[in-house]
Amino acid sequence: MSSDIVIKVESINKCYQIYDKPRDRLKQFVLPGLQRLLGFPPKNFYQEFWAVKDVSFEVRKGEAVGIIGRNGSGKSTLLQMITGILSPTSGSVSTQGRIAALLELGSGFNPSFTGRENVYLNGALLGFTRDQIDNKFDAIAGFADIGLHLDQPVKTYSSGMMLRLAFAVQVQVEPDILIIDEALAVGDALFQKRCFQRIEKLLSDGTTLLFVSHDQESIRTLTNRAVFLSKGRMAAYGASSEVVLEYRRQLHVDESSYFSDVAKQLADKAAQASIVASEVVVGAPMLNAGEGLPFATSRSDQLSFGDGEAKILKIETLGADGMPATVFYPGDIIRIRVTCQSAINTDKLNVGIRIRNKEGVKIYSWGTLNQDMAERARNSSDDIFWSRQATAGEIFDVELEMQCSLGVNLYEIQGSISYEETPDYTAQRILHWVDEAAFFQVLMRREEYFFGGVIDLKMMARW
Incomplete structure (x- = not known):
């Protein structure tokens, strides 16, 4: 040597x-x-x-x-x-x-x-x-x-x-x-x-x-x-x-492959859980106010709570074309469809979501009431979701849309439907909250567009 x-x-x-x-x-x-x-x-x-x-x-x-x-x-x-x-x-x-x-x-x-x-x-x-x-x-x-x-x-x-x-x-x-x-x-x-x-x-x-x-x-x-x-x-x-x-x-490469598999597995589990929940809810008799909806015994429902006058049946992530998707890139349109059922005749509802990354950090929360509050502040004549009447047994969808500005990670969607006595989040009662309702993954095409961190601040350089 x-x-x-x-x-x-x-x-x-x-x-x-x-x-x-x-x-x-x-x-x-x-x-x-x-x-x-x-x-x-x-x-x-x-x-x-x-x-x-x-x-x-x-x-x-x-x-x-x-x-x-x-x-x-x-x-x-x-x-x-x-x-x-x-x-x-x-x-x-x-x-x-x-x-x-x-x-x-x-x-x-x-x-x-x-x-x-x-x-x-x-x-x-x-x-x-x-x-x-x-x-x-x-x-x-x-x-x-x-x-x-x-x-x-x-x-x-x-x-x-x-x-x-x-x-x-x-x-x-x-x-x-x-x-x-x-x-x-x-x-x-x-x-x-x-x-x-x-x-x-x-x-x-x-x-x-x-x-x-x-x-x-x-x-x-x-x-x-x-x-x-x-x-x-x-x-x-x-x-x-x-x-x-x-x-x-x-x-x-390894993380992309791993998270794609995880997202697919979790999406499959969530879909199976939603089928179970739908069968239980749709087949149940209509309930009087305060009785609540029967909760299924799936893992999805073990991670949920609420008074029960309304329930989230499933949450799906969709692409810009409206087809189911679990992998997105910065700039893509992400649609989150929340399917709910009301057990009573009511209005003053708010359907919302919270997004967390795999480290458990809350990235964003938003609901229909946020949009309603903005409409009211502008004195808009448009209808607001808070005033919408839901009838007992009715199943309805709310679709939330955003442009993806998230960093590479695996994300969990938590969903909620709440009763809001006033349209300002000051008198809220949770009717149904569910953790791990859906998952999606964000990847990045590094050659086309790249940034580091949890969110894209769309920074610009000038000289």
Whole structure:
């Protein structure tokens, strides 16, 4: 291995044997050998899972290389083979120099030892004498900045305190190779800033960095080159900015596929639930005021509440052509059709929706009463929905229309029908509210129109 190459990974593979049942492990230990003795082809009682498959790359002295990929892509397994914690199934790994690694939080610490004792333990594992650790101890304690906790057992530490101490030990001993696996995500923002400053100093002093993170900007700015792992294989290798771009492209493809499947499944479930609800409601006798409508036992109705004089039967998302659709792009017309049934003769109704993204953030809420209030403010002579008379047993639709200005995400629609004593939301009574009434997905054609965030503010540039 060349003197300037400190890490060399050659066609490395890691295969795990996955057993369906515990007894299959015993069978695998005994039976294949007997089958060979008897002249029969041996049978395996496990399935192979290749966590890392045919990965090769080199890291030169003083270079910073990032490793990026989704959960389960093999990043941690690869690092554990480089540090020697795991042995590869095939292939080879060569390293030169002292390696300091921050892998699983707390790894290398004895939980019953104090922080001070663990500093000396870790230093010894890295090949330092007690005198050498004595000389560095004040710098380690100062960087960790955990005060009196330094003399308390590590098992009493919070995850942030444990990270502080572990990182302080690894960087103050000035390793030849520093390997970090997502550990910095635990720290607070100020400590992360100090960590990155220290990493940059180590890099300028010639330390080699192998850095795993889901933070794309950290990979792009902190490293020169990057490896993109996908399902254990190396999907891209090169300049960090180009690899991160490829990772983003793959994320977009994966998320689009995943959310399309989710939206379709949820739409199918919602359609089935609406059929059940419709059968129950339409077949029921007409009710007097206050009796309420019978609620079906589907999941949709378990997520609903209300007084019951009116009910939402279903909510559908439609395209501009009026056909059912669950995938939209910025600029598309989204129509949300709310089908309701009243159990009594009434007016003063308001049909509304709330839109939330998959993180649970409320993006928008609106109802027919919002439009009615605007019409009244303009002294318009147009009819308002609030004055519309609904008759007992009547099924009616309300269609809400908007132009899509939402960011890429999966969205939930919550629906409601309420009785509004006054046309201003000051005296509202919920007749029926339903969560997870419908779902839709927003994607983006990046080559045609692109923005970041939860909503398009339609910003313009002038010069």
